[in-house]
Amino acid sequence: MIEPFFAVRATPHRIARLCGPAAASAVIAxxxxxxxxxxxxxxxGGPTRAxxxxxxxxxxxxxxxxxxxxxxxxGLDAAALPGGAGLLRxxxxxxxPRYTERRRLADAxxxxxxxxxxxxxxxxxxxxxxxPPAPSPTTGVVLAGPSARADAGLAGQSAWxxxxxxxxxxxxxxxxxxxxxxxxxxLALAGRHPxxxxxxxxxxxxxxxxxxxxxxxxxxxxxxxxxxxxESTAAAGRVLAADFGVPxxxxxxxxxxxxxxxxxxxxxxSLFALLGLPGAxxxxxxxxxxxAWAATLxxxxxxxxxxxxxxxxxxxxGARALWQRLLNGAVAVAMLLATAALTLVWHGxxxxxxxxxxxxxxxxxxAWGLRPRRS
Amino acid sequence: xxxxxxxxxAAAGPVTDAVRAGRTGGYVVTDPLGxxxxxxxxSLTYSSTSRLAKPxxxxxRHTETPAWLLLCDEELAEAVLLDDDxxxxxxxxxxxxxxxxxxxYLADRQEWDAYxxxxxxxxxxxxxxxxxxxxxxxxxxxxxxxxxxDLLRRLCAVFDLPDIAVGRSLLDNDEPGLHDARRxxxxxxxxxxxxxxxxx
Numbered sequence: 001m002i003e004p005f006f007a008v009r010a011t012p013h014r015i016a017r018l019c020g021p022a023a024a025s026a027v028i029a030x031x032x033x034x035x036x037x038x039x040x041x042x043x044x045g046g047p048t049r050a051x052x053x054x055x056x057x058x059x060x061x062x063x064x065x066x067x068x069x070x071x072x073x074x075g076l077d078a079a080a081l082p083g084g085a086g087l088l089r090x091x092x093x094x095x096x097p098r099y100t101e102r103r104r105l106a107d108a109x110x111x112x113x114x115x116x117x118x119x120x121x122x123x124x125x126x127x128x129x130x131x132p133p134a135p136s137p138t139t140g141v142v143l144a145g146p147s148a149r150a151d152a153g154l155a156g157q158s159a160w161x162x163x164x165x166x167x168x169x170x171x172x173x174x175x176x177x178x179x180x181x182x183x184x185x186x187l188a189l190a191g192r193h194p195x196x197x198x199x200x201x202x203x204x205x206x207x208x209x210x211x212x213x214x215x216x217x218x219x220x221x222x223x224x225x226x227x228x229x230x231e232s233t234a235a236a237g238r239v240l241a242a243d244f245g246v247p248x249x250x251x252x253x254x255x256x257x258x259x260x261x262x263x264x265x266x267x268x269x270s271l272f273a274l275l276g277l278p279g280a281x282x283x284x285x286x287x288x289x290x291x292a293w294a295a296t297l298x299x300x301x302x303x304x305x306x307x308x309x310x311x312x313x314x315x316x317x318g319a320r321a322l323w324q325r326l327l328n329g330a331v332a333v334a335m336l337l338a339t340a341a342l343t344l345v346w347h348g349x350x351x352x353x354x355x356x357x358x359x360x361x362x363x364x365x366x367a368w369g370l371r372p373r374r375s
Numbered sequence: 376x377x378x379x380x381x382x383x384x385a386a387a388g389p390v391t392d393a394v395r396a397g398r399t400g401g402y403v404v405t406d407p408l409g410x411x412x413x414x415x416x417x418s419l420t421y422s423s424t425s426r427l428a429k430p431x432x433x434x435x436r437h438t439e440t441p442a443w444l445l446l447c448d449e450e451l452a453e454a455v456l457l458d459d460d461x462x463x464x465x466x467x468x469x470x471x472x473x474x475x476x477x478x479x480y481l482a483d484r485q486e487w488d489a490y491x492x493x494x495x496x497x498x499x500x501x502x503x504x505x506x507x508x509x510x511x512x513x514x515x516x517x518x519x520x521x522x523x524x525d526l527l528r529r530l531c532a533v534f535d536l537p538d539i540a541v542g543r544s545l546l547d548n549d550e551p552g553l554h555d556a557r558r559x560x561x562x563x564x565x566x567x568x569x570x571x572x573x574x575x
Contacts, residue, residue, distance in 0.1 A: 010539070011532070011538050013528070013531075014408070014537075014538060017535070018408075032542070033538065033541060049539075050554075068554030181485035181486050181488075182485060187482075197482075199485075216478060217477070217478050218476070218480070218481045220477070226477055226484070227473070227474075227475050227477055232477045236477070
């Protein structure tokens with residue numbers, strides 16, 4: 001004989017929130033917003049304001065439905081879907097040995113609007129109301145070339161830049177305002193020199209290597225289902241070893257990437273020790289402790305968050321070399337002569353005066369570029 | 376079954392007033408976990424998200440409380456956050472495949488996590504950012520994909536909103552299908568030139 005079937009049109013989350021965790025423990029399957037319970041749903045339907053039903057064989061099929069307002073009906077009076085009364089009548093009254101209990105139950109479900117999928121195993125259980133464990137905070141840094149100090153504004157966040165070796169500069173968010181995803185910050189800071197975005201928390205640690213404008217390798221210990229393969233770890237290990245000038249350590253790096261016995265932050269700290277960048281708190285520090293550490297270093301530079309346009313202006317301001325000023329002067333002189341010629345043609349009625357105005361503005365813009373570098 | 380519903384934590388009174396003050400009628404459902412609004416469908420047979428969000432925008436302006444507009448069909452689920460700063464949407468496609476390269480995948484995942492954290496903050500629930508970021512339909516070997524409506528239900532669970540709104544829409548059904556749904560008609564708007572003549 002088939003087990004009694006109890007269903008309510010509410011998710012486990014809703015049942016837990018409105019009826020309490022004890023009621024939610026009665027859920028044995030869920031499907032498309034419905035829950036199957038191991039007991040009569042009479043007490044669940046009302047508080048969740050949901051339709052519920054109980055179907056059992058005693059030995060004939062018995063159907064009881066509970067409306068969201070708390071009322072109930074049974075047998076042929078049960079609350080079927082519009083147009084479902086005929087099917088319910090057949091499930092309740094049709095007598096035929098070939099009409100099995102399972103088929104009868106499926107027809108009754110169909111008549112009541114209960115998804116047949118609920119009769120099968122759960123396909124997508126909804127998390128109950130209990131809050132998932134809060135993930136530990138993630139710390140993110142970027143290792144970039146010495147030019148990171150000048151380019152820091154391009155990453156779009158308030159940050160510190162600390163030189164940690166002649167080749168590498170540590171760049172990280174200072175905890176103020178909005179944080180730019182580390183991999184995006186690395187993309188902004190990578191130029192001719194590679195940049196490596198790293199992050200770590202209690203559950204996961206990883207990195208992405210950026211060359212120019214392309215993310216070329218990445219790896220993560222722990223965390224979500226990243227598509228890490230033996231090939232990807234081999235490629236990432238080789239790239240890292242080459243970028244840090246220790247190609248002979250490539251095999252050791254690959255071996256470390258494939259280790260699963262280390263805590264993710266420890267694995268990252270070991271990786272940078274292997275690459276010749278020990279210390280600096282990689283894999284261990286928090287954003288706050290990194291910011292406090294940077295504030296004590298004379299070589300550390302703080303960059304406030306800038307808008308994209310301000311960052312671009314800052315990038316170009318102060319970078320004007322003598323040859324650029326001379327080039328601006330040469331173009332300004334050429335444009336001045338061209339504008340004089342345009343003025344003559346305009347005076348003769350050959351062209352519109354707008355061309356002369358355009359020439360004058362272009363001359364002025366290049367002449368503006370002649371001014372000395374801002375200190 | 377499609378979904379076209381707004382869920383909000385605003386009180387039922389202001390929500391009803393907002394629907395009445397707007398140009399689109401609908402059903403308002405007061406639920407223990409929030410208020411659901413099922414807007415009448417637009418007059419066109421095809422509508423963009425922007426057009427579907429139009430009455431929701433007006434409602435959020437009126438109630439001054441952020442809300443989520445839930446949209447779903449067979450191919451795409453979308454949750455649009457509406458607040459004072461405008462609207463931002465999260466989308467899940469039925470056949471979504473994440474990047475197969477680790478670097479790209481990890482960078483995409485960081486962006487997604489940061490975006491979810493930003494939306495949770497705008498919804499006044501910054502602590503819900505990590506949970507919202509977990510609402511994903513990445514394929515997992517050996518497991519069935521999470522159905523699109525269940526993604527919207529999970530979003531509702533994260534923000535403690537009434538998930539019974541999922542699967543409800545007046546786009547393909549005249550009935551709200553929700554208990555205690557109250558029909559609210561927009562108040563007739565007096566046109567400017569009518570007011571002009573009235574003054575005269």
